[in-house]
Amino acid sequence: MPGLVLNENEVEFTAIRAQGAGGQNINKVSNAVHLRFDVAASSLPEEIKGKLLALRDQRISSDGIVVIKAQKHRSLERNREDGLVRLRELIASAAFVAPPRRPTKPTRNSQRKRVDSKVKRGQVKLQRGRVCE
Numbered sequence: 001m002p003g004l005v006l007n008e009n010e011v012e013f014t015a016i017r018a019q020g021a022g023g024q025n026i027n028k029v030s031n032a033v034h035l036r037f038d039v040a041a042s043s044l045p046e047e048i049k050g051k052l053l054a055l056r057d058q059r060i061s062s063d064g065i066v067v068i069k070a071q072k073h074r075s076l077e078r079n080r081e082d083g084l085v086r087l088r089e090l091i092a093s094a095a096f097v098a099p100p101r102r103p104t105k106p107t108r109n110s111q112r113k114r115v116d117s118k119v120k121r122g123q124v125k126l127q128r129g130r131v132c133e
Contacts, residue, residue: 004095006088007043012036013080018071032071035083039064044091052094059090066090 018032039052039060053064060066068090070083106114 004044004048004091006084006091008084010037010042011084011087013083015076016069031074031076031079032069033076033079033083035066035068035070035080035087037066037068037087039066048091048095052091055090055094057090 012035014034014036015030016032016034017030039049042049044052052066053060059068066087068083068086070079070086072082073079
C-alpha cells in the first residue's frame, strides 16, 4: 500500500471487557478494544472506499462502519495495536490490484501429449470389455 496512509484520528477506540477465562484480573480490567472506522467519512481515496464497502466481510456493517474486536493480548495497548494492524490488512486487501492476466495457448507438444494420454486410457478401458470366445 505505498502512499496510502491511515489517519488514526478517524479510528474510534472503545475499551471493553474481554471474554473468556482469565481469573480475577479479567473481571476488573477493561483490556479488550472495539475499533470503529467509518469508511465513508475517512480520508481514503474514493476507489478504495468503494472496494472496501463492496467486500463481503462480516466486520463491515451495512452502514459502512468497520468494527474490529481485539482481545488477543492481556494489555489494552497491545490489543489496540493488534486492531490497527487488522484494519490496515483489511484496507490493504481492498487496495490490492491483481496484475492483468495474459492469455496463453497450450503448446503443440502439450496438446499432443494430452490426446495421446486420452487415447491410451481409452485403450485400457477397451481391454475391460467382455472376452469373446
